[in-house]
Amino acid sequence: MTFDLQSTELPLLICDPAGRVLQASAAGESVLRAVGVEAAALPESLRVFICEAGLGESCEWTPASGSDLALGLTRYRHGDEGFLVLMRELSGVRRSLVRRLREQRNEIVARMSGEIAHEFRNVLASIVYNVDCVLDPRQPPLPLQQEACIRDVSSAAARLGGVIQVMLEYGRGDVFTSQSLPVQVMLDRVTSFVRADLRRRGHKLEAKAAASLPLVQGNTITVEQIAIGMVVCASAFSAKSMQLQLSAEQSSFAGRPSIAIRLRDDGPGLTPAVRARIFDPLLEGLKGESGVGLALAREAAASIEGELLVESSARGNSFVAHLREAS
Numbered sequence: 001m002t003f004d005l006q007s008t009e010l011p012l013l014i015c016d017p018a019g020r021v022l023q024a025s026a027a028g029e030s031v032l033r034a035v036g037v038e039a040a041a042l043p044e045s046l047r048v049f050i051c052e053a054g055l056g057e058s059c060e061w062t063p064a065s066g067s068d069l070a071l072g073l074t075r076y077r078h079g080d081e082g083f084l085v086l087m088r089e090l091s092g093v094r095r096s097l098v099r100r101l102r103e104q105r106n107e108i109v110a111r112m113s114g115e116i117a118h119e120f121r122n123v124l125a126s127i128v129y130n131v132d133c134v135l136d137p138r139q140p141p142l143p144l145q146q147e148a149c150i151r152d153v154s155s156a157a158a159r160l161g162g163v164i165q166v167m168l169e170y171g172r173g174d175v176f177t178s179q180s181l182p183v184q185v186m187l188d189r190v191t192s193f194v195r196a197d198l199r200r201r202g203h204k205l206e207a208k209a210a211a212s213l214p215l216v217q218g219n220t221i222t223v224e225q226i227a228i229g230m231v232v233c234a235s236a237f238s239a240k241s242m243q244l245q246l247s248a249e250q251s252s253f254a255g256r257p258s259i260a261i262r263l264r265d266d267g268p269g270l271t272p273a274v275r276a277r278i279f280d281p282l283l284e285g286l287k288g289e290s291g292v293g294l295a296l297a298r299e300a301a302a303s304i305e306g307e308l309l310v311e312s313s314a315r316g317n318s319f320v321a322h323l324r325e326a327s
Contacts, residue, residue: 019049019051051083070090214250216259247264
């Protein structure tokens with residue numbers, strides 16, 4: 001069968017078995033030029049890519065490492081040996097995706113900055129109070145009271161140092177540090193981060209960790225980012241009020257011990273269409289919010305050698321992040 005590609009508005013190519021272009025539609029030539037390629041002289045890397053692409057599978061080719069240009073293509077069999085290639089210029093989509101990911105990270109950092117500032121204020125207030133008690137000339141403390149104040153100052157200073165260390169590790173990307181905070185404390189912090197947003201949507205969240213859990217391996221901010229991502233995703237796809245439960249327990253994954261942080265809700269659950277795109281960074285919620293998928297949470301889990309999964313559930317949603325136990 002022979003096609004006349006000049007009569008179609010689709011961005012199509014017909015290629016021989018070696019990936020050389022036999023015909024190109026006008027739209028196809030335009031898409032190729034948008035990524036710096038001419039149909040009459042496809043670069044070898046693109047020809048090889050076309051020949052090796054799976055039949056009927058959507059693939060993405062970039063002209064060079066680090067380039068923000070991208071070409072999406074799907075290859076179909078044409079005739080006995082040739083290929084029909086449907087293309088799409090993805091550079092604009094990629095730039096939009098990068099921008100949205102940056103916005104999401106900024107949103108998460110803004111939420112966490114408020115909580116960290118609150119923690120700094122509490123610690124500094126404790127230090128100032130105890131120092132004032134020790135130095136108060138009107139009522140000098142007894143030796144035991146002075147010792148207790150000094151211990152409180154030392155404890156608060158240690159807490160402050162821990163917060164600063166976590167921030168430095170996160171900024172440098174040193175995410176393989178065992179946590180100094182119990183998992184329950186991290187879950188409580190996550191609850192405080194998302195409380196206002198959940199209240200606005202009419203949802204309730206309960207967070208509870210199993211007793212005597214080992215520490216997890218990774219940066220505190222990264223672990224909290226994973227849990228926040230799961231909560232935000234679940235709440236964005238229910239028009240009705242629902243109960244969310246964030247829990248943590250010992251488990252195993254890929255043949256090694258893990259800490260499973262799980263988010264369940266009693267809502268309607270994800271539709272098949274949403275479930276298929278749950279890790280799409282541009283996924284939109286019911287109210288049109290963009291970027292409510294689990295892409296950043298999964299990226300954060302992978303950065304500390306963990307895994308984020310969507311579980312089967314008889315009712316509502318169930319997301320679980322398997323994180324490594326600290327050695």
